[in-house]
Amino acid sequence: MTYNSPLYLFAFFPLVLAAYYISPQRHRSRVLLLASYIFFYSISGKLLIYLLLSTLLIHHTGLWLDHCRSEEKKELAVTQDKKASKAVFAKKRRHILWFGIGFQLGILLLLKYSNFFVSNLNDVMNLFSLKSILPATHFVVPIGISFYTLQAVSYLVDVYYEKIKPDDNLERLALYLAFFPTLMEGPISRYSQVAESLYEGKQIQYKNLTYGLQRILWGLFKKLIIADRLNPLVESIFNTPGNYSGITIIIGAVLYTFQLYADFSGCIDMTIGAGEILGVTIPENFRQPFFAKTASEFWRRWHITLGTWLKDYVFYPISLTKFGKKLGKKSREKFGKHLGQVLSTSLPLFGVWMANGFWHGTGWHYIFFGMYYLAIILFENLTEPAVVTLTNALHINRERIPYRIFQTVKLLIIVFIGELFFAARSLSQGFQMFASIFTGFNWSVLTDGSLLKLGVSIQDFFAVFFGLVTLLIVGVIHERGISIRDRISTWRMPARFGFLYAAIIVVLILGAYGEGYLPVKLIYAGF
Amino acid sequence: MKINNKAKIVLFLSGLFILLYGLSYVILPNNTMDSGLYKKTNSIASEPENTIDYLVIGDSEAVSSISPMEIWKDYGYTGYNIGVPGQRLQDTYYLLEKVLKKQSPKIIFLETNAFYRDFKYLNALDNMVDENMKNLFPVYKFHSNWKYFHLNMLRNLKDKAADGPIVTYKGFKYVPVINPYKGGPYVKESESIYPIGDQPSQYINNIIQLCKDQNIQLILYSTPTPKNWTASKHNSATALANENQLKFIDFNIMQDEVPFDWQKDTRDEGDHPNYFGSVKISNYIGAFLAKEGTLTDYRKDKKYESWNQDLIAYKKLTKQ
Numbered sequence: 105m106t107y108n109s110p111l112y113l114f115a116f117f118p119l120v121l122a123a124y125y126i127s128p129q130r131h132r133s134r135v136l137l138l139a140s141y142i143f144f145y146s147i148s149g150k151l152l153i154y155l156l157l158s159t160l161l162i163h164h165t166g167l168w169l170d171h172c173r174s175e176e177k178k179e180l181a182v183t184q185d186k187k188a189s190k191a192v193f194a195k196k197r198r199h200i201l202w203f204g205i206g207f208q209l210g211i212l213l214l215l216k217y218s219n220f221f222v223s224n225l226n227d228v229m230n231l232f233s234l235k236s237i238l239p240a241t242h243f244v245v246p247i248g249i250s251f252y253t254l255q256a257v258s259y260l261v262d263v264y265y266e267k268i269k270p271d272d273n274l275e276r277l278a279l280y281l282a283f284f285p286t287l288m289e290g291p292i293s294r295y296s297q298v299a300e301s302l303y304e305g306k307q308i309q310y311k312n313l314t315y316g317l318q319r320i321l322w323g324l325f326k327k328l329i330i331a332d333r334l335n336p337l338v339e340s341i342f343n344t345p346g347n348y349s350g351i352t353i354i355i356g357a358v359l360y361t362f363q364l365y366a367d368f369s370g371c372i373d374m375t376i377g378a379g380e381i382l383g384v385t386i387p388e389n390f391r392q393p394f395f396a397k398t399a400s401e402f403w404r405r406w407h408i409t410l411g412t413w414l415k416d417y418v419f420y421p422i423s424l425t426k427f428g429k430k431l432g433k434k435s436r437e438k439f440g441k442h443l444g445q446v447l448s449t450s451l452p453l454f455g456v457w458m459a460n461g462f463w464h465g466t467g468w469h470y471i472f473f474g475m476y477y478l479a480i481i482l483f484e485n486l487t488e489p490a491v492v493t494l495t496n497a498l499h500i501n502r503e504r505i506p507y508r509i510f511q512t513v514k515l516l517i518i519v520f521i522g523e524l525f526f527a528a529r530s531l532s533q534g535f536q537m538f539a540s541i542f543t544g545f546n547w548s549v550l551t552d553g554s555l556l557k558l559g560v561s562i563q564d565f566f567a568v569f570f571g572l573v574t575l576l577i578v579g580v581i582h583e584r585g586i587s588i589r590d591r592i593s594t595w596r597m598p599a600r601f602g603f604l605y606a607a608i609i610v611v612l613i614l615g616a617y618g619e620g621y622l623p624v625k626l627i628y629a630g631f
Numbered sequence: 632m633k634i635n636n637k638a639k640i641v642l643f644l645s646g647l648f649i650l651l652y653g654l655s656y657v658i659l660p661n662n663t664m665d666s667g668l669y670k671k672t673n674s675i676a677s678e679p680e681n682t683i684d685y686l687v688i689g690d691s692e693a694v695s696s697i698s699p700m701e702i703w704k705d706y707g708y709t710g711y712n713i714g715v716p717g718q719r720l721q722d723t724y725y726l727l728e729k730v731l732k733k734q735s736p737k738i739i740f741l742e743t744n745a746f747y748r749d750f751k752y753l754n755a756l757d758n759m760v761d762e763n764m765k766n767l768f769p770v771y772k773f774h775s776n777w778k779y780f781h782l783n784m785l786r787n788l789k790d791k792a793a794d795g796p797i798v799t800y801k802g803f804k805y806v807p808v809i810n811p812y813k814g815g816p817y818v819k820e821s822e823s824i825y826p827i828g829d830q831p832s833q834y835i836n837n838i839i840q841l842c843k844d845q846n847i848q849l850i851l852y853s854t855p856t857p858k859n860w861t862a863s864k865h866n867s868a869t870a871l872a873n874e875n876q877l878k879f880i881d882f883n884i885m886q887d888e889v890p891f892d893w894q895k896d897t898r899d900e901g902d903h904p905n906y907f908g909s910v911k912i913s914n915y916i917g918a919f920l921a922k923e924g925t926l927t928d929y930r931k932d933k934k935y936e937s938w939n940q941d942l943i944a945y946k947k948l949t950k951q
Contacts, residue, residue, distance in 0.1 A: 111757035114764055310636035344900055347810055557808045563778040597634070601643055605650055612651075613774050618765075621775075623717075 105146045106288065106626055107374045108327050108617075116143070120284075121381065125308055132305025133279055136382070143284035144247060151246035154211060159278045162256045165204035166263045166270030166277075172197050173266075197264060204260045212253045215243040220466030248287040250463060250631055254413055255281055259295045261417055268296050276303040285378035289371045289628040291389040291409035298384055306383030315589050316381030321607055322578075323373030328615030329571040330366035332624045334359050335616070336559025342527050345537045349544025353537050355555065357524035362572060364523065365393070367627045368407070392579045397511045399480045399518055410463070414456045422452035446485045453478055464631050468531040476522055567614045655769040675711045675730055675802065682935070683711045683734040684926045687802070688723050688838075689742025691716035692854040695903040696882075697740065699801035700945040701913035703938055707928030708920055710736075712802030720745050720834035721755055725762070727838060731845060737925050739842055740916070743853045743868045743879075746827050746835065755830070800945045805906055807949075812857050812893040812901030818884055821862035824870060839875055848925070852880040854912065855891050857901035880919070882912060889915050906949060 105112050120139040127135050145152050176193035183189045259280070262268045271277045280299040341348055341356035348356065369390040379386035393406035403411050422428050431451060436444030461474025495502055521538070528534035549555060556562060581588055592600055617623070634642070675683070685708060687697045693714025702708050711734075713726060723745060765772035827835070842849040851872050853860065860883045872879035882889055889911050893901060896908030904912065920926050929935040945951075 105757065109757055110761040110764055115756075115760045310639070313640075340899075344810060561778065597639070601646060604643070605647060608647065609650070609654065612770060613777050615774065618761075618772060618775065621716075 105143065106623075106629070107285070107371055107378075108324060108626075109623070117378065121308065124305075124382065127305075129305045129307070133275060133303045136284075136302065137275060137279045137282065140279065140282040140284040140287065144282060144287060147288075148244075148246040151244060154215070154246045154249065155252065155282055156278075158208060158211065158252065158256050159274070159281050161207055162204060162259050162281075163271070163274050163277050165200060165207075165260055167272060168200050169197055169260075169263050170270040172200060201260060201264045205257050208253050208256045208260075212249055215245050215249065217462075217466050218243065247629065248289075251286070251288075251290040251292055252281045254292045254410075254417075254463075255295075258292070258413060258417060262295060271295070271299065273303070276300075279303060283384075285375040286386065289368065289375070289626055291372060291375070291387050292413050293387055293409065297387055298379075301384045302382075304383070308381060309383070311593075312380050312383055314593070316377040316379070318589055318592075318604070318607075319377030319380060320374045321377075321604075321611060323370040323375075323377060324611050324615070325571065325607070326366040326370030326373065326575065327626075328611060328617055330568055330575070331363045331370060331627075332367075332621065333564050333568050333571075333616040334363040334366075334560065335624045337555075338363055338527070340558040342529065345528070345533060345540070349540035350542075350546050351549050352555070353524070353541050354520070356537075357520045357527070360527045361520055361523040362568075364527075364627055365390075365406075366571070366575070367624075371626050371628065392583050394512070394516065394519075395579065395583055396515055397508070398484050399477060399515065400484060402515060402519065403477070403481075410460070414459055418455045418459050419452040422455045423449070428452060442489055443486070446482065449485070450482055453481065457481075464526070467529075469525050469528050469534050472531050472534070473522055473526045476525065480518055564616070567616075570614070651768040651770055655771075655773075675713055675734070678711065678734065680733050681735050683709050683736050685710040685738040685740065685920065686727070686730065686734070686736045687712040687714055687740045687742070688727055689714045689740075690718045690723075690745045690748070691903055692744040692856060692859070693740075693742035694802070694804060695806065695898070695905070696742065696852075696854040696909055696912045697916055698803040698906075698909050698913045700803065700942055701910055702917040702920065703801075703930070704942055704946075705914070706917045706921055706926075707930035708917070708926040709929055709935065709938065710801065714742065714802065718745060719748055719758070720831045720838070722758060724834045724837050724841070728841065731841070735845070736847060738848045738850060738920070738923070740850050740852050741835075741838060743851055743864070744856070744859055746831050746868060746871075747825060747859075747864060748831065800941060800948075803909070805945075805948055806898050807906045808898040809895055809905060809907075810898055810900050811895070812897050814857055814901060817857040817860065817901075818886070819862055821866070823863040824866045825861060825863035827867055827871065835871065839877070848923075850878045850880065852916075853883055854904060855882040855889075855908070856903065857893070858899075859902065880915075882915075885915075 105116060107113075116139075120135065123139075124132050124135045141152060144155060172193060176190070179189050179193070180186055259268075259277075263270045276299055277295075279302050280293075280295055283298070283302055286293065338356060338360045341352060342360070345353070345356075372389045376386045376388070387409055389408050391405040391408065393402050396402040396405050423432070428448075428451060432444070432448035435447040438444065439447060457474040457478035458471070459474075460477070461471040464470040464473070492502075495507070500507055524537060525531070525534035528537060560568075578588065592603060595603070687693050687699070687710065691714065694712060694716060695714075697710075697712055699710040699712055702710055713730060715722065715726070718726075723741075727739070839849060841847075851868060853865070853868060865881050865884065868881070869879055871877075882891075891897075891904075891908060891911065896904055896911065898905035898908075930939065
């Protein structure tokens with residue numbers, strides 16, 4: 105069951121809404137929790153135990169941290185040596201935090217990454233003609249573990265830093281980790297953002313219902329018309345890259361990027377829409393990423409919640425370590441303000457991009473993907489003053505359209521290359537594909553019909569083109585700060601209904617699903 | 632006039648139901664087994680009653696392996712390939728059940744690849760919801776027909792003529808793409824038996840029973856596919872065939888009789904045959920059917936003239 109499967113759309117979700125609607129307010133969170141566990145079980149079966157274990161653990165660890173703080177207060181009230189006592193309790197709390205984080209990340213590492221470590225270790229051993237020392241074991245990974253683990257860690261760290269109070273309500277905490285619309289692909293929400301409204305059990309309001317359903321429909325539009333329709337072509341190219349070169353590889357990388365965006369952001373639309381209906385404001389995960397001017401801005405608009413998570417729980421903690429602070433100070437002293445600043449952020453940025461690459465999966469191409477963006481962002485930061493000087497000297501207005509087009513084209517090239525390596529099945533395949541762009545360049549593939557032999561017909565291309573143009577128009581409108589749904593809500597009822605009927609029919613007719621189509625898995629659910 | 636929110640929801644849903652039902656009725660085939668605007672496009676639904684003597688069922692390995700037009704050309708037997716890519720056996724069973732209400736084939740070829748695609752009961756539930764939606768709103772099922780829309784079809788509304796373009800030939804899709812398989816010989820002997828899951832087993836038994844009830848000869852066959860085939864799968868399919876006294880043709884181990892050229896006969900590096908591979912399989916199946924002697928050659932029968940017309944178009948398409 106996925107968010108775009110008939111079972112979810114026509115049975116599970118409507119039934120959950122109906123049960124939620126008719127239940128007394130105090131039981132509504134239980135309806136959601138039960139539905140979430142059923143949803144989880146339907147995909148990962150008995151692996152539900154891992155989610156339950158994580159829930160119990162963060163509940164207990166949070167309360168333990170709180171207990172430790174209460175003990176500290178009591179101690180400080182009676183002790184003479186307050187400084188020593190504070191240090192003892194600070195250390196104890198730190199240990200508790202690391203125990204909690206270690207346990208959460210330990211499960212993730214064991215299930216998702218152990219095989220990667222073992223196989224690499226064995227490769228190294230074989231390199232020195234030694235026998236493989238560990239057997240490679242494939243664990244079945246529970247759905248959403250990469251997402252809910254990050255939520256669990258953020259909860260513990262926020263409790264540790266007293267940004268939030270530990271929750272003694274196990275049910276609320278359980279719902280925060282397991283809420284079914286966010287289980288498969290996030291977004292990675294914070295406890296302070298969603299837990300209270302999830303637990304509150306608000307009545308379903310007409311406006312929320314209509315807005316939420318419209319958002320779900322928009323998600324289906326992206327997923328079914330763009331992402332799933334492009335899938336056969338993308339799969340053909342990335343499954344058998346040796347058969348293609350030049351323009352075909354470029355088209356593969358470009359269309360994979362659009363597929364990924366439509367798939368992931370479409371799923372997030374469905375998630376946020378489901379949340380809206382239930383009165384829960386789930387954080388946005390995308391903000392017109394292709395309108396960014398630089399790679400770092402792109403990442404502030406793409407998978408926003410992962411970016412902010414990495415900023416809060418990797419970048420800042422590394423920057424604020426003794427070593428990080430010292431590095432910053434020394435760099436600024438030795439290399440001046442700008443270069444020093446860039447150098448001092450390079451260490452925490454390394455942590456961020458290493459974690460970003462590694463989070464996506466167990467392949468060296470993911471690590472490369474992270475390092476690729478690290479290098480580009482550092483380069484951007486480093487050259488920014490020079491670019492400003494140069495454009496000023498050449499009297500180029502950086503806010504005008506020609507320069508914006510240059511920035512967009514530059515960014516798109518960066519993103520497409522990044523996604524080529526991201527989508528490749530291995531790092532070596534990524535390099536081979538990248539090299540083959542230059543070795544087998546041939547314009548004729550655009551006209552000789554060979555693109556139509558990759559599982560996507562001319563009609564499919566038409567549907568995708570229609571979808572992408574719509575996406576662009578909606579993006580421009582959103583970029584101007586206009587809420588399309590607010591506008592629609594001001595229309596008269598016949599116009600409103602007519603627009604929605606048309607939207608439903610478009611998704612229904614142009615969507616790639618049903619007979620002749622293999623169901624396409626949500627891409628990020630695999631990470 | 633102020634309409635309250637509940638009334639708005641009811642009004643909206645009523646309008647949507649009417650629209651979807653209307654769209655199903657006007658633009659697409661009226662019902663799953665009735666012909667409509669897309670009479671000649673893509674479905675066995677458009678074949679006259681009791682005119683199909685053999686069927687090919689299964690997943691993409693079925694769709695890409697047997698071309699009924701090749702067999703018609705040489706032997707005059709009427710067959711239809713109703714394989715569906717990625718199809719699970721439960722769907723195969725339900726589709727077969729539906730088709731057998733209108734057709735009474737004497738022989739059915741069941742491709743074995745789907746035997747090893749296990750599915751959870753949840754998928755069955757998903758499928759049930761899906762089927763109900765399709766029955767309720769045929770537009771949901773036939774939505775992809777927009778691809779084949781042709782202005783001539785509008786005439787069909789009036790006079791029921793069928794001028795739609797033919798996109799598949801008796802269920803077989805022409806794919807001449809060549810992507811060679813470079814892996815070398817893949818047939819290895821083994822004693823192991825690949826287990827067939829509970830749910831596929833159940834639906835294999837259902838299909839066997841359905842064929843028995845309707846007095847149809849069921850034949851199992853495996854398309855040559857280095858990517859999916861293993862000796863242990865051969866062993867389990869053989870055991871199943873023996874247990875149920877069914878004939879089993881495994882093209883993976885018939886390189887001498889049906890010599891596959893892996894440089895030319897596959898469209899995706901050994902996952903599926905392309906058109907050239909399918910011709911070899913179809914030729915063998917045609918000869919096999921002739922040997923069985925249960926089917927009739929209709930090439931000179933005027934009732935089947937449309938098959939000869941289709942053959943002309945098919946030959947043009949396949950450059951024969």
